[in-house]
Amino acid sequence: MNGSDWAAPAAVGGFFVFLIVIVWQIAATRRARMLAAREDQYQQLARKYEQLLEDNVELHRRTLDELSSTRASISSMEKMMREVG
Secondary structure (H helix, E strand, C coil): CCHHHHHHHHHHHHHHHHHHHHHHHHHHHHHHHHHHHHHHHHHHHHHHHHHHHHHHHHHHHHHHHHHHHHHHHHHHHHHHHHHHC
């Protein structure tokens, strides 16, 4: 066996190693893109949750204001009924 006998198998082996590296890099790039997309989705979800929480706090505040005004109204009616009765 001389040096030229090993050249063809070495070239084929090198080519397959090259293909494996290319496929590996494509998979790594895809995985990185998927992780970035997932991170964007998490950020959007966090912003939506923050907005919903702010809306909920505002609704709670309005409900408390209405309840306070209702209590004041009921108290004034009770006072008026005691004075009349």
